Amino acid sequence: MNYFLSTLLSLFLLLTGTAYAETKHDIGIKKFKFTPAEITIKQGDTIRWTNNEKRQYHSVWFEKLGDPEPDYLFPGDFYEKTFNDIGDFPYRCGPHPKMTGLVHVVKARQQTAPNKKQSNQTSTKTSYKLLSVEDGDTLVIQYKGKPQRVQLIGIDAPEDTQNPKLNLDSSRKSINKNDLLEMGGLASEHLKALVKPDQEIFLKGDLTRKDKYGRLPAVVIKKEGESLNQRMVADGYALLLTRFPLNDTIKIDLKEAQKNAQENKKGLWGSHSELMQKWSQ
Ligand SMILES: [Cu+2]
Numbered sequence: 001m002n003y004f005l006s007t008l009l010s011l012f013l014l015l016t017g018t019a020y021a022e023t024k025h026d027i028g029i030k031k032f033k034f035t036p037a038e039i040t041i042k043q044g045d046t047i048r049w050t051n052n053e054k055r056q057y058h059s060v061w062f063e064k065l066g067d068p069e070p071d072y073l074f075p076g077d078f079y080e081k082t083f084n085d086i087g088d089f090p091y092r093c094g095p096h097p098k099m100t101g102l103v104h105v106v107k108a109r110q111q112t113a114p115n116k117k118q119s120n121q122t123s124t125k126t127s128y129k130l131l132s133v134e135d136g137d138t139l140v141i142q143y144k145g146k147p148q149r150v151q152l153i154g155i156d157a158p159e160d161t162q163n164p165k166l167n168l169d170s171s172r173k174s175i176n177k178n179d180l181l182e183m184g185g186l187a188s189e190h191l192k193a194l195v196k197p198d199q200e201i202f203l204k205g206d207l208t209r210k211d212k213y214g215r216l217p218a219v220v221i222k223k224e225g226e227s228l229n230q231r232m233v234a235d236g237y238a239l240l241l242t243r244f245p246l247n248d249t250i251k252i253d254l255k256e257a258q259k260n261a262q263e264n265k266k267g268l269w270g271s272h273s274e275l276m277q278k279w280s281q
Pocket residue numbers: 032057058059093094095096099
């Protein structure tokens with residue numbers, strides 16, 4: 001299947017894939033506890049865990065599902081997971097095995113009119129004007145009369161400026177900051193080549209929630225139907241953020257795109273292959 005068709009297909013699945021009324025539930029993480037520690041939700045519901053500690057990091061690890069240990073959630077970070085299967089799902093914090101929680105997932109009644117109750121997923125009807133490309137995974141758009149930063153959801157491009165995320169990436173992945181900056185610069189250049197200021201773009205995602213940096217996380221789609229999130233990964237300038245809560249279809253597509261980019265030495269996988277290996281681990 002060509003790239004275009006697969007993008008369109010993903011969008012179609014994204015729009016039609018949810019047959020259940022999806023509800024979001026919040027679980028807080030504070031004082032080394034998940035609150036509530038036990039929760040009952042319906043099939044198809046999503047839970048968001050937010051780290052409300054002042055300085056302690058934690059993780060949300062469904063170890064028994066065979067998931068790999070996820071990245072740590074630093075204060076203000078969140079993790080989301082959608083539960084499509086019925087059952088009991090225990091989880092724990094990676095660094096603190098005594099911190100545990102349990103999710104009961106019960107059967108959802110299928111809706112009679114699936115489209116009546118829309119989730120927060122936006123349609124792609126409204127277009128926005130691109131103001132600038134900030135870096136390899138961040139854009140600034142004109143949104144409700146103001147400039148708004150948009151984060152390409154589910155992907156991560158290397159930083160191209162000195163900032164706390166650069167320091168974090170550098171120490172966690174043992175990659176020299178200058179190397180990361182160089183890769184970040186190339187990623188930004190690539191995104192700048194893909195979209196130009198004044199171009200109209202569309203957003204897909206839950207536009208009611210901004211991240212802790214005030215950015216709007218979304219899938220950004222060009223007029224021709226191409227998703228920039230996927231394109232950046234497919235071209236080898238960004239990685240799939242595995243811990244990020246994403247529609248399964250998009251996640252599978254991104255995973256596939258990344259595998260392809262790696263195998264075919266696209267973008268940074270070609271120019272900085274060893275560093276990309278390190279960074280992707
Ligand atoms: Cu913990």
